[in-house]
Amino acid sequence: MCEANAYIVTDGREELVMESVDVVEPEDDHSRYRLTSIFGDQKIIRGRITLMNLVDHKILFEKNK
Amino acid sequence: MCEANAYIVTDGREELVMESVDVVEPEDDHSRYRLTSIFGDQKIIRGRITLMNLVDHKILFEKNK
Numbered sequence: 001m002c003e004a005n006a007y008i009v010t011d012g013r014e015e016l017v018m019e020s021v022d023v024v025e026p027e028d029d030h031s032r033y034r035l036t037s038i039f040g041d042q043k044i045i046r047g048r049i050t051l052m053n054l055v056d057h058k059i060l061f062e063k064n065k
Numbered sequence: 066m067c068e069a070n071a072y073i074v075t076d077g078r079e080e081l082v083m084e085s086v087d088v089v090e091p092e093d094d095h096s097r098y099r100l101t102s103i104f105g106d107q108k109i110i111r112g113r114i115t116l117m118n119l120v121d122h123k124i125l126f127e128k129n130k
Contacts, residue, residue, distance in 0.1 A: 002119050004119055
């Protein structure tokens, strides 16, 4: 499976917010993102994508200022 | 490997712009994205992410209006 883990980065520190993310959808003019895991659970991240590294299974977000 | 293919969607039609994408980085305040494939080649997409489906290995973009 090729899901990724989503992190919020604050002051250089990565905080895991969801494992095994399958779907990432921007909402509300890209001010937030809906994450859906391979298990079907969902979370909203109020922030922006700063980096995705698919081979490393990582999606990084920063919180909206 | 867990890379994805990137497409630009125009009028519902998906046009493949890069295969085997590893890294996706926003640039210029998210008005464009730099894609890097697992082979190291790079492309700039002037648009926004509309959907990522990692299990399906798909990243969809729409062009900036």
